[in-house]
Amino acid sequence: MKLIRFGEAGKEKPGLLINDKRIDVSSIVTDYNESFFENDGIEKLKQALKNNTSFPEVSDEVRLGSPVARPSKIICIGLNYVDHCEETGAAIPDEPIIFFKSTTSLCGPDDNLIIPKDSQKTDWEVELAFVIGKKASYVSEADAMDYVAGYCLLNDYSERAYQLERGGQWSKGKGSDTFAPLGPVLATPDEVADVNNLSMWLTVNGKKYQNSNTSNLIFKIPFLVHYLSQFMTLLPGDVISTGTPPGVGLGIKPEPVYIKAGDVIELGIEGLGTSKQVAVAYS
Numbered sequence: 001m002k003l004i005r006f007g008e009a010g011k012e013k014p015g016l017l018i019n020d021k022r023i024d025v026s027s028i029v030t031d032y033n034e035s036f037f038e039n040d041g042i043e044k045l046k047q048a049l050k051n052n053t054s055f056p057e058v059s060d061e062v063r064l065g066s067p068v069a070r071p072s073k074i075i076c077i078g079l080n081y082v083d084h085c086e087e088t089g090a091a092i093p094d095e096p097i098i099f100f101k102s103t104t105s106l107c108g109p110d111d112n113l114i115i116p117k118d119s120q121k122t123d124w125e126v127e128l129a130f131v132i133g134k135k136a137s138y139v140s141e142a143d144a145m146d147y148v149a150g151y152c153l154l155n156d157y158s159e160r161a162y163q164l165e166r167g168g169q170w171s172k173g174k175g176s177d178t179f180a181p182l183g184p185v186l187a188t189p190d191e192v193a194d195v196n197n198l199s200m201w202l203t204v205n206g207k208k209y210q211n212s213n214t215s216n217l218i219f220k221i222p223f224l225v226h227y228l229s230q231f232m233t234l235l236p237g238d239v240i241s242t243g244t245p246p247g248v249g250l251g252i253k254p255e256p257v258y259i260k261a262g263d264v265i266e267l268g269i270e271g272l273g274t275s276k277q278v279a280v281a282y283s
């Protein structure tokens with residue numbers, strides 16, 4: 001299944017994308033939130049669909065929100081592609097680099113990107129994200145995929161001056177409003193033939209900057225679930241973003257390229273859809 005949430009920001013309803021048609025399943029599901037995943041909501045939804053095939057259709061003109069309601073955590077992995085390490089001049093990590101995005105950075109896939117107040121170095125990062133399906137603590141790598149509810153496209157926007165020049169942790173450059181557009185869909189694992197071989201790309205104003213494949217991940221999803229669960233409990237609905245390939249603005253030579261108001265950022269991952277953000281100045 002491909003789960004979507006649609007409607008006005010803050011008032012989204014749950015739906016599904018079936019054969020490129022959007023349907024409203026709010027009559028049988030409250031929302032795609034922690035409670036939904038915790039209570040085996042995906043399987044119950046599958047069974048409900050077998051018993052009821054008549055649901056309202058949703059216009060393609062209706063806004064899509066994040067396919068997951070505000071999670072308890074958005075965890076990100078830094079420097080998880082060898083060639084991205086090389087373009088930023090960073091050493092290849094021996095263990096995953098972990099940072100957090102604020103839950104208030106989450107937004108819909110096609111919502112505007114708000115450039116933070118006084119920002120000069122807002123950057124892009126196409127990433128494969130996955131969503132936790134059940135409570136995970138001290139999970140073995142062999143069992144890790146049992147804890148994955150599905151996969152999403154995420155743009156891990158970053159303010160590089162805040163991240164790298166202001167001291168302390170990376171998180172201050174990662175958590176601004178609209179810095180985590182997620183979706184358009186949450187695709188359940190049966191929808192994705194091989195999550196370790198998905199093409200991914202990102203353009204700015206039509207120019208392709210990122211063009212890679214999830215096969216190039218250093219730390220793959222089973223290890224990430226195992227690893228993260230040694231340090232914290234992962235809750236149903238938590239979003240984990242796996243890192244970005246090369247081609248970020250920071251790495252452009254001879255001079256970095258950063259986002260300015262009016263820029264159009266488009267991105268996609270094979271099987272997970274595309275998203276588009278228009279950059280606007282903070283006001």
